[in-house]
Amino acid sequence: MKYLKLLVVLFLFAACSKNIYKISKKEYHKEAKKLGKSLSKIPQDTLGNKLIKVIKSQNFNLRKPNLIVIHHTAQDSCKQTYRTFALKRTQVSSHYVICDDGSVTQMLNDLVRGWHAGEGRWGKNTDINSVSIGIELDNNGKEPFSEAQTTSLLLLLEKLTKKYKIPYQNIVGHADIAPGRKVDPSGLFPWKKLADNGFGIWFDKEKLKTVVLPLGFNARFALKFIGYNTDNLENAIYSFKLRFNSEEVSETLSEKDKKILFLLMDKI
Numbered sequence: 001m002k003y004l005k006l007l008v009v010l011f012l013f014a015a016c017s018k019n020i021y022k023i024s025k026k027e028y029h030k031e032a033k034k035l036g037k038s039l040s041k042i043p044q045d046t047l048g049n050k051l052i053k054v055i056k057s058q059n060f061n062l063r064k065p066n067l068i069v070i071h072h073t074a075q076d077s078c079k080q081t082y083r084t085f086a087l088k089r090t091q092v093s094s095h096y097v098i099c100d101d102g103s104v105t106q107m108l109n110d111l112v113r114g115w116h117a118g119e120g121r122w123g124k125n126t127d128i129n130s131v132s133i134g135i136e137l138d139n140n141g142k143e144p145f146s147e148a149q150t151t152s153l154l155l156l157l158e159k160l161t162k163k164y165k166i167p168y169q170n171i172v173g174h175a176d177i178a179p180g181r182k183v184d185p186s187g188l189f190p191w192k193k194l195a196d197n198g199f200g201i202w203f204d205k206e207k208l209k210t211v212v213l214p215l216g217f218n219a220r221f222a223l224k225f226i227g228y229n230t231d232n233l234e235n236a237i238y239s240f241k242l243r244f245n246s247e248e249v250s251e252t253l254s255e256k257d258k259k260i261l262f263l264l265m266d267k268i
């Protein structure tokens, strides 16, 4: 009897999930149609008390992404993530989801503004969702990232950076753009492997042994130069260490961290 009940629950859950994806697909098309319609218009606007004249040009296309933000889902399965991104009430989404087994799912067109970054800043960019592609890695935040998943990520980065001419420095983590608010991808994420393949920045380990910091080296300036929002310095340091010195994550900079920072500046 217990077994039967479980089967019924599982069946209902599967049917319900199917329905969610059906609704989500329908809403996606509706929203895309609405956007298309709004793009065909140039709304009449004013400047001061004068009307802005409208003469339409025929030479345009859609703006392209110029930044890639990597996340971990903090969920237990890809299925759970698809469901989260398909439901209206969650108000979150991502362009791509890469599962533990390396399979890749696209949930948004690259050219639309996904809702993956939230409040954040990188360099002078204050609206990360408007300029970026979000890639979610199926990972609960405590486990290592699988080989198959990393391989798929590298292939996807290769494809996207080529397609949209995204600079290698513009591949960042959610924690980088939202210090104090986000800690993904976790310290287990293979940033060095990414950099070895030409994505994101990393420092020269050999140089770290011999480098001498210049007199008056300004760590806050260096963090800012790389792209971190340093309004809250401790938070910026935490995010920086999570990525570049994940074995010693804290809110204070050691001599080693400062040297890493100095070497990273050289890479930009």
Ligand SMILES: [Zn+2]
Binding pocket: 070, 071, 072, 116, 174, 182, 184
């Ligand atoms: Zn995230």
